[in-house]
Amino acid sequence: MAVAVDPALRGVRPDHRGTDEGAAAVSVLGIDLGTSGCRVVAYDTDLVEIAGATGHYAESHPRPGIVELDARHVHAAVDGAVRAVAARVGGDRITALAIATLGEALVPWGRGSADPLAVTPLGSDRRGTDQLARFLQAMPADELRARTGAPVHPMFGVWSLAWWREHAPWWPQLTRITDMAGSLLHHWGIEPAVDYTLAARTQAFAVDARRWDTDILAAVDVDPALLPTPVPVGTPLGTLPSAVAAGLGLTGSVQAVAGAHDQTCALWGSGLVAPHRSGLSLGTTECLTSLTRGRPDGLIESNISAYPSDDGDTWVTLAGVPAGGSNLLWLAGLNGTDPTTTLSAVMERLPAEPSPVLALAHFLGSGTVENDAGSRGAFLGLTHDTTSADLVLALIEASGHEMVINLAALHQHGHAPRDTIRVTGGGIRSRRAVQARADAAGVPLQPVAGHTTARGAAMVAGAGTGVWSDLAQAAALVHPQEIIDPDPAVADWHAGRRRQYALLSPALRAVQAAAPATLAPLGPP
Missing domain, CATH: 3.30.420.40 (ATPase, nucleotide binding domain)
Incomplete structure (x- = not known):
C-alpha cells in the first residue's frame, strides 16, 4: 500500500x-x-x-x-x-x-x-x-x-x-x-x-x-x-x-x-473529556459526538447511540449522517477527474454568499434522528446557472442543517452542549466551509487543528x-483555534433554509416509497 x-x-x-x-x-x-x-x-x-x-x-x-x-x-x-x-x-x-x-x-x-x-x-x-x-x-x-x-x-x-x-x-x-x-x-x-x-x-x-x-x-x-x-x-x-x-x-x-x-x-483529541461537551468531526462521515454523566435518558428515542468508554460514569453519544466528506468526493469525481484534486480546487472558489441550492445529505441514508436507511439524497433548486461550487456549498450547508436536528434532540432531553462546539477533521481546512456550517446551523464553531x-x-x-x-x-495540552461565529447578515436566510430542510425529507419519503423495486434481495456473492 x-x-x-x-x-x-x-x-x-x-x-x-x-x-x-x-x-x-x-x-x-x-x-x-x-x-x-x-x-x-x-x-x-x-x-x-x-x-x-x-x-x-x-x-x-x-x-x-x-x-x-x-x-x-x-x-x-x-x-x-x-x-x-x-x-x-x-x-x-x-x-x-x-x-x-x-x-x-x-x-x-x-x-x-x-x-x-x-x-x-x-x-x-x-x-x-x-x-x-x-x-x-x-x-x-x-x-x-x-x-x-x-x-x-x-x-x-x-x-x-x-x-x-x-x-x-x-x-x-x-x-x-x-x-x-x-x-x-x-x-x-x-x-x-x-x-x-x-x-x-x-x-x-x-x-x-x-x-x-x-x-x-x-x-x-x-x-x-x-x-x-x-x-x-x-x-x-x-x-x-x-x-x-x-x-x-x-x-x-x-x-x-x-x-x-x-x-x-476525535472528541478527546479536540481536548474535550468532560461531560456536557460536544465536537463535530468532518471526515468521510460526519458525527456530532457528546459526553454525558451516566447513561443519557431519553436519547435512544431519538435514535442517538450511547455507550460507555470504561467502567466509570462518562458516556459517549453519537449523532450524525452516514456520509459527509464522501458526498463531496462523490460530487467532485463525477467528471472523471481525481476527486481529491477537483474538490480542493472547488473549495478554493466557494462563493461568499449562501448557496441557491438546497441539498438533502442522505446519500447513504438519513441522519441519526430520522434513522431511515432507505432515504436518499436530493438537490432542490437546480437551474442552468447552477455551478459545481453551488452544489458543494449546498452539501456543506446540509451538514449544518443536520447538526441542528441532532442538537434539538440533545436539547430536548437535557443534554445540549454547555460550550462552543469544537470541529475537527479534514473539513476544517477551508475556513469558508466551517463558516458555512456555522451559518447554516446558527451556532458558533471552534476548529481544532491537527490530526x-x-x-x-x-x-x-x-x-x-x-x-x-x-x-x-x-x-489540557490541546489548544483550539479562534471561534467562528455565524454571520448575522445571512441569519434570516438560513433560518428559512432550516425550515425548508426540515420539510424536505418527509416530503420526499412518499416519492421514494413509490419508486419501483430494481434490486434483487442481497444473497450470496
Missing part, C-alpha cells in the same frame, strides 16, 4: 520547536484507521506532533448495497506508516500505541490463518438488512435499543455476522472474530480484545452490563466465544513481540493499549501507560 510521510506536521502548541527536540523524549503513537486510509502520528510528552505518515487503501463496491474493505490492505498500510514514523522519530523512543478505529467493521479468522477468511463489510454495507428484519420478529425494536444503546439499523456488525452465518461457505472454519483494530493486533501477534466503544458498534453488546448480549447472539446463532473480550478503553493489552517490533522499526519495548471508536478519539483522531488515540496510549496521569491532563 502507498505510504506518504507528512512533510510538515504542525504542533498543537504555538511554541513547537521542531522534530529533533521532540524526538529526544518519550513518544507515543496514535493510529487512526479510516475507511480509505490510515494515519500514524508520534507525539511527545507535551502532545506535540513530531512525525507522521499516511497509508492508503480503498474500499470496494462489488455490487449495490455491498461495501467492503480488505483487512490485509489495512495491515500493510499501517505497517508501512509505522516504519516511516519510526525512521523519523527513532525506534527506541516509541513506548506505547493505541488505535482509533472505524466502527461496525468485523473481521473473520480461521484457526492458524495469517489472513482473514473474508473481506470486511463496512458501516455503509446493507447486506444484513433482511437478517435484522427477521430478528425484529423475535425481539421488539425498543428492547434491542434499550439493551445496546444503539438505534435499530442494518449497518451494525452483528447483522453482517448473521448474513455470513447464512451465506458464507467458510463459516464452519470460523474460530475468531475481531474488529479492525483487533485484526491489526492479531497481525502483530497480540491477543486481541475489544474496547467497550467498539463493542457497542456491533449492536450485540449490552452497554449497561458491559458484556456481550447472549440473547442477541443466540438469536442469530453466533457463539459469543468467537468474539474478543470487551475491556475498558486504555486497558494495556500486551507488548509487541520483539521480532514484530523490529520489522516495524521499533527497537524498544512498545506497549499496545486498547484504543476506541474513531469518533470518540485529532490520531491524537485522541495517542492520549489513550499515554494515559494508559503513565505518560499522562489521565486523559484530562493530556487534554
